[in-house]
Amino acid sequence: MTIILDRPGATDADRDRRADLVGRAAKVVPLLARNAVATEDARRVVEENIAAIEEAGLFSIMRPERFGGLQTDFRTKLEVSRELARGCGSTSWVTTLMNVCSWFTALWPEQAQQDVWGGDPNARIAGVLAPTGTAREVDGGWMVSGRWGWASGSAHSQWALVGLPLTDADGALVDQGMVLIPMADVTIEDTWFVAGMRGTASNTLVVDEVFVPRHRYVSLGAAIVGANELAHPDEALYRSAFIPVAALVLAGPQLGLAQAALDLVVEKAPKRTISYTFYETQVGAPTVQLAVGRAASLIDSAHLHAYRAAAEIDEAAARGEYPDYDVRARMRMDTGAAVTHAREAIRLLVSAHGASSFAEASPLQRIWRDSETASRHAVVNPEISQEIYGKALLGVRGDVTALV
Missing domain, CATH: 2.40.110.10 (Butyryl-CoA Dehydrogenase, subunit A, domain 2)
Incomplete structure (x- = not known):
């Protein structure tokens, strides 16, 4: 099966806007990284991060244009979440969840949307x-x-x-x-x-x-099942498949955490030895070379699965079609695969980097903990997703969960 990296109907303007928003996210990554320890210690995202993301317009990507939102597609949402997670997993996760809740809110009747955004278009x-x-x-x-x-x-x-x-x-x-x-x-x-x-x-x-x-x-x-009555059925974004959306958005932070781990290990490898060996740096060690190569490939695979699901969600919504059960099962499987591949890549990189990965001063241990925790979210659950998909392929449907 051909893997689609973007929906067939995406235009140059769509991609330009996506690149702009990802660029805005990239600009706040250094701030998020500097505040990552403070965010953990406070057990909430520091307000400086929230203010920077608000100023960049990144809380508005799923909000309807009617209320001043950007109303982008899900590929864009994935990429923004991924980029933010390169700086701080918790900040990316919070931004991701508040954004998808804006998408959920656009499924309500017009009066409810007015209640939320009519007086404050920036309400989260x-x-x-x-x-x-x-x-x-x-x-x-x-x-x-x-x-x-x-x-x-x-x-x-x-x-x-x-x-x-x-x-x-x-x-x-x-x-x-x-x-x-x-x-x-x-x-x-x-x-x-x-x-x-x-x-x-x-x-x-x-x-x-x-x-x-x-x-x-x-x-x-x-x-x-796509049977809810939308206040504005002409808005393609809000015709997207509900559970595939609810699951897939959670893969975005995982992609960024894995990329952050890879970047860190590659950056540090020329300056690190491998204790009790003759290797002067990690760069010369086949064990590290193999781990980095395997991890990078897993991260690529995670992106491919996530982007295929996003492309299918976005294209079906654009066409006004609601994916059938089997397609939704594959989308959920793609999400589970993306999360699993990202998590496994981080595990490989932590081992390759060495025991100092677990020093409190090392960002790697926080990346590892964030990935291990977030990847257990019940809506993602890779094993349940695999069971749903396997059963669907064998003609068995609807006996595991309603969340497909």
Whole structure:
């Protein structure tokens, strides 16, 4: 099968805008790298990073043009996330999640979008899709309560997007969806104590009897199969396949972390020896040469899988077509493969660089921890993605998860 690096309908103008946005991201990478330790220590992205990304317009890439957003494609989103992760994995992850939550929000009715962006076009949204809340129906909407973890970017957001089951009077499940709640009505509980991605402030959102009007609810089941009614169906970006989008965006930071690890190891190799050997530098050692070559190839493979999925998502949306189950299964497999290849490349590079990779002063240990943590996200789960894809190839569908 031919691997498409960009969607067939992409124009020179699309690529020029992508290059501009990636260039903007590249300019803030040195700042993010300088602040990476401070971000980890604070267990949230430092405000200097947030301000720089805002100034560069990189929180607007998934926001509708109607609200001053850039409304770019998913290939662009991947590349921006990748570039930011070269400086700081946590900052890239937070930016990625808040951007995709802007995409989610554009699936809501017009009134809900006006609620979020009408008064503040720069409003940011944090989200948790897991349906861990409860809803009690009242006149005009629901009284919502619940706890939702882990809400990456909640420290920097004005709105929360959370999953919710709807039940009837007898407690039977009627639908499963998502609601939008102002962050002013949300309590953030400090629960994010982890080994990697420490700076994402992916804490727990707590809501107690908050009124949510009907227009701030959308059905997750309908969104998964492309059956939700869009406020602006002419906007191609928001016709994109829901779960492939939700999964693929998480690969962007992994691509950047792997590239950052490769760049660091290659830069340091001419200045490093291999202890207890006759090699004067790592450059002359076949073990390091092989590791670097293998890691670089794995990183290339990760990009190829991610870019193919992005191209398929973007092209289907442009054509107004919703990918069928088998295509969506392959997109999820591409995401799992991209994440796995990036993670394995980092492991090879850490070993090649040597035990000093784990010195607290070395960025490699943070890259490694961030990758190992983020690659376990449940929507990515490479093993589950592989099972879904393998079963689909064998004609078995829909018996693992609804998130395809």
